[in-house]
Amino acid sequence: MKRILLVDDERWVRTALKWTINKLNLPLEVVHECQNGLEALDWIKVNDVDLILTDIRMPIMDGLTLVKELSSLNGAYDVIVISVHDEFQFVQQAMRSGVTDYLLKPIEETELKVCLEKWLTKISNEELTSKTIVSEKENLPLSTIDRVLEYIEKTPLDQITLKEVAESIHINPSYLSQLFKQQLNIKFVDYITELRIEESKRLLQHTTLRMSEIAERVGYSDLAYFSNNFKRIVGCSPSEYRNIKSKTGDGKLNKIR
Numbered sequence: 001m002k003r004i005l006l007v008d009d010e011r012w013v014r015t016a017l018k019w020t021i022n023k024l025n026l027p028l029e030v031v032h033e034c035q036n037g038l039e040a041l042d043w044i045k046v047n048d049v050d051l052i053l054t055d056i057r058m059p060i061m062d063g064l065t066l067v068k069e070l071s072s073l074n075g076a077y078d079v080i081v082i083s084v085h086d087e088f089q090f091v092q093q094a095m096r097s098g099v100t101d102y103l104l105k106p107i108e109e110t111e112l113k114v115c116l117e118k119w120l121t122k123i124s125n126e127e128l129t130s131k132t133i134v135s136e137k138e139n140l141p142l143s144t145i146d147r148v149l150e151y152i153e154k155t156p157l158d159q160i161t162l163k164e165v166a167e168s169i170h171i172n173p174s175y176l177s178q179l180f181k182q183q184l185n186i187k188f189v190d191y192i193t194e195l196r197i198e199e200s201k202r203l204l205q206h207t208t209l210r211m212s213e214i215a216e217r218v219g220y221s222d223l224a225y226f227s228n229n230f231k232r233i234v235g236c237s238p239s240e241y242r243n244i245k246s247k248t249g250d251g252k253l254n255k256i257r
Contacts, residue, residue: 001027002027002029002050002120002123003029003031003049003051004028004030004049004050004051004052004053005030005032005033005040005044005052005053006018006030006032006033006034007037007040007054007055007058007063008033008035008054008055008058009035009036009055009058009059010055011035013055014033017053018033020109020112021112021116023109024112024113024116026117028116028120031049035058036058036059036060036061037054037058037062037063037065037066037069038060038222038224038225038228040052040054041066041225042228044070049077051078051080051119052066052070052078052079052080053079053080053082053103054067054079054080054081055081055082056081056082056083060224061224061225063082063083064093065221065222066079067079067081067099068221068222069225071161071163078100078119078122078123079099080099080100080102080103080119081099081102081103082102082105082107083102083103084104101115126174142183144169144171144179145183145184147168147169148165148169148176148180151168151169152192156217157192157199157217157219158216160219162177162189165188176188192219194233196218196220196229197218197229197230197234199217199218200217200226200238203218204238204241204245205241205245211223211226211227211239214226214238215227
């Protein structure tokens with residue numbers, strides 16, 4: 001069974017989608033529901049999911065920002081966006097960001113079934129390809145990881161995604177994700193998150209950049225998600241961290257243009 005996450009600020013929409021998906025009798029299971037993108041990102045951080053169905057218009061964090069944040073974290077998530085007809089320009093923007101497919105409200109059962117069956121076929125083909133690659137490269141040398149780490153070191157944090165790294169060394173993103181965890185005992189997304197938080201701590205301590213500028217520099221397009229991640233890992237908010245370091249005199253602030 002493939003795991004689905006539903007993201008929509010309207011509970012009745014989530015309930016109707018879940019009921020319809022169950023009715024289709026496909027190898028799919030709705031494992032969780034979230035009411036905005038920020039809540040979804042926090043849940044995805046500690047849970048596995050195969051497909052995300054998300055509305056575009058939501059408070060706190062909308063669907064487009066969610067897609068951008070997913071890309072900056074990993075780049076390996078499949079997303080289907082949901083919108084109304086007069087938001088098609090946003091759908092086009094989402095598709096350019098790598099979204100798998102889209103559905104227009106009101107969602108018809110037939111259209112939902114066709115969309116999900118198409119995704120299942122895509123996933124089946126990708127898994128077959130990935131298994132072939134793993135079989136052919138199961139003795140891949142550690143130099144591959146060395147090349148990955150070298151790429152990460154020389155690339156700005158706001159430009160690093162699993163997909164881009166995999167393409168740089170010509171291997172499948174899913175395989176790279178498996179190899180990274182196997183060789184370094186840490187998920188790719190967690191490794192990049194640690195780098196981003198460490199760099200943001202340096203910028204908070206030694207520069208006068210605004211919070212939004214720091215968030216963008218380390219790869220977060222959404223300030224709220226950056227602050228949430230920072231507090232979860234460091235134990236205080238970015239502004240609190242800056243104030244603490246300023247009072248203890250641990251760093252001299254320098255303006256960066």
